[in-house]
Amino acid sequence: MADDQILGEVSLPGMLQDMVLESSDVNEFLDGLAKLAADALTSEGSEVFCGVTLLRPRVKGNVASSSEQARLMDEVQYEFDDGPCLRAAREGQIYVVPDFRSESRFGDYTRAIAGHGVRSALGVPIPLDGLAAAGLNLYSTRENAFDEAVIAAAVDLAREASKSPPHGRARRAPLRHRSSAPGRDELAHDDRCRGGHHHGAEPVQPRHRDDHPQGCVQRSEQETRGRRRSGGRLDRPGTPRDPLRLVSGRVPPASGSPTPDVVVDLDVLERNIAAMAASAQERGIALRPHAKTHKIAEIAHLQVAAGAVGLTVATIGEAEAFVARGIGDVFIAYPLWVDERDGERLLALADRARVLVGVDSAEGALQLARSLGSDAARIGVRVELDSGHHRSGVLPGEAVGVARAAAAAGLEVRGVFTFPGHSYGPGAARPAVADEQAALSAAAAALVGAGFTDPAVSGGSTPSARLSSGDTVTELRPGVYVFGDAQQWELGHCRPADIALSVESTVVSHRRGPDGGPHRFILDAGSKVLGSDRAAWATGHGRLLDHHDARIVALSEHHATVEWPPGGELPPLGSRLRVVPNHVCMTINLVDEVQVVRDGAAQGRWTVTARGRNS
Numbered sequence: 001m002a003d004d005q006i007l008g009e010v011s012l013p014g015m016l017q018d019m020v021l022e023s024s025d026v027n028e029f030l031d032g033l034a035k036l037a038a039d040a041l042t043s044e045g046s047e048v049f050c051g052v053t054l055l056r057p058r059v060k061g062n063v064a065s066s067s068e069q070a071r072l073m074d075e076v077q078y079e080f081d082d083g084p085c086l087r088a089a090r091e092g093q094i095y096v097v098p099d100f101r102s103e104s105r106f107g108d109y110t111r112a113i114a115g116h117g118v119r120s121a122l123g124v125p126i127p128l129d130g131l132a133a134a135g136l137n138l139y140s141t142r143e144n145a146f147d148e149a150v151i152a153a154a155v156d157l158a159r160e161a162s163k164s165p166p167h168g169r170a171r172r173a174p175l176r177h178r179s180s181a182p183g184r185d186e187l188a189h190d191d192r193c194r195g196g197h198h199h200g201a202e203p204v205q206p207r208h209r210d211d212h213p214q215g216c217v218q219r220s221e222q223e224t225r226g227r228r229r230s231g232g233r234l235d236r237p238g239t240p241r242d243p244l245r246l247v248s249g250r251v252p253p254a255s256g257s258p259t260p261d262v263v264v265d266l267d268v269l270e271r272n273i274a275a276m277a278a279s280a281q282e283r284g285i286a287l288r289p290h291a292k293t294h295k296i297a298e299i300a301h302l303q304v305a306a307g308a309v310g311l312t313v314a315t316i317g318e319a320e321a322f323v324a325r326g327i328g329d330v331f332i333a334y335p336l337w338v339d340e341r342d343g344e345r346l347l348a349l350a351d352r353a354r355v356l357v358g359v360d361s362a363e364g365a366l367q368l369a370r371s372l373g374s375d376a377a378r379i380g381v382r383v384e385l386d387s388g389h390h391r392s393g394v395l396p397g398e399a400v401g402v403a404r405a406a407a408a409a410g411l412e413v414r415g416v417f418t419f420p421g422h423s424y425g426p427g428a429a430r431p432a433v434a435d436e437q438a439a440l441s442a443a444a445a446a447l448v449g450a451g452f453t454d455p456a457v458s459g460g461s462t463p464s465a466r467l468s469s470g471d472t473v474t475e476l477r478p479g480v481y482v483f484g485d486a487q488q489w490e491l492g493h494c495r496p497a498d499i500a501l502s503v504e505s506t507v508v509s510h511r512r513g514p515d516g517g518p519h520r521f522i523l524d525a526g527s528k529v530l531g532s533d534r535a536a537w538a539t540g541h542g543r544l545l546d547h548h549d550a551r552i553v554a555l556s557e558h559h560a561t562v563e564w565p566p567g568g569e570l571p572p573l574g575s576r577l578r579v580v581p582n583h584v585c586m587t588i589n590l591v592d593e594v595q596v597v598r599d600g601a602a603q604g605r606w607t608v609t610a611r612g613r614n615s
Helices: 012-022 026-041 068-080 084-091 108-114 148-162 221-226 266-282 297-305 316-324 340-350 362-378 396-408 429-449 486-491 584-588
Strands: 048-056 059-065 095-097 120-126 133-140 261-265 311-313 329-335 354-359 380-385 412-418 456-459 501-511 519-523 551-555 560-564 576-580 593-598 601-607
Touching (some): 026 148, 048 068, 048 084, 068 108, 084 095, 133 148, 261 266, 266 297, 266 593, 297 316, 316 340, 340 354, 340 362, 362 396, 396 412, 396 429, 501 584
Parallel strands (some): 261 593, 311 329, 329 354, 354 380, 380 412, 412 456
Antiparallel strands (some): 261 501, 519 560, 551 560, 593 601
């Protein structure tokens, strides 16, 4: 779907408020919501059908549809008790199916819905209080109909719908299940569609710019009314309008879930994403965050909505996981050695997204081209440089040779990249940036001199990203910045207030030291959740987010030994503390899901989408 066709400028809350005022009951409101979603997300050549599903204990059903065809598509899911939209409502997760012809997650349902001519689908949870759950169900007869912009628009619509119940008579009107299937129970949903806080395992929705939180500039009512309608389209997502909320204080989370539990502070996460996006934009540099840090589809979509041009990943498996969840541009920043099977995987990815990969040898480029066969030109390559980290990559003077070998094999050479990993050390960031820019400048100039026009020049790490100059690099690929970790804290590249991920842990044992000496206690978070990375310069095996003088002096699989400052009272047995891992990328790859909190209140859980996708 072309960008200029997506969504014009209309106030989403204003359109829904109009529907609220014009609706006589909840059913009419939801029918209007389904039709609004279908109309707003339809573009030339790609008609979208929309249904709304409501789940209550032991019952499920379609409560609104944009058309009879949309209702029938929903009924296929209910028949098989599976599908992207049912899963979205049940799990509070966004589900994207780019093409049912290559989909494998939903068993027999996949063949059944494809038999109805549906090629792609999008399921978006609608936040509700109480025991009910709901979802916005979107279908298209065209493959790849739901790109990042459409997904962001649907998320906005679902969130705003949960805040916009009809008033007066509609508050008392039951929401009834209009399914035509025999034997299905009728649903009643008298007052569940009101907005408010969502607790426990309720769906989590990111806060976007048009939420107008504290600190944002709100439009006047007159301006809002003037923007309500413009060709039936909603505001284009990702367009900078109001700044994201900045939080001034921190509230310790109280998830109530068993420990150790990995917890993400959504307010801090959003602030970190916005800050890096703004920093790159101010310098005229494209941002392509490295998603191996978070591996979570919801965070990827937040980054794209903030302006990222795509994602960086480390493996084909990570690329598959994110493309399956709607990301349309991925760079596998690794010198892949590709066999025939991997070649098929790359080409399958290229059917659904723009795909770039790394090469650092003529042999690797030739192997890649052989594995891709006649489709070699469909995969772009970038030549990796060693700018001082001395891991993979060629020296700048060797880049042209690798690029020529790749081009001769039929691959499309798209530029150069490097990872200044030697920026991870005390005082190392500025020298590493100088090394990075020298290597990239030399290699890019050599490529241009050899006839390779307009090469991308990609670099960056979290320690170096804010120091890189737009005079040299055209793209940055930091990863850890979204969460922060103990390494970045101790290197001075983030503050404790910038830490978005911690491991909530319980004090399980005390060991009091001699008079005047330090005391120790044990937390139930060990290396199996924190990871075992410890740089030579690190002061311990992690940090306590709310107790800066404490140190984790030993780590085993299920024990973290914390040394407490002399004279201080030990935290009580059974109390919970927040641990910041040394290397957050390790922690994420050790868990299946994370708890999400906002303002200290549990909001739900996110699946670690690309966990274990190491090949």
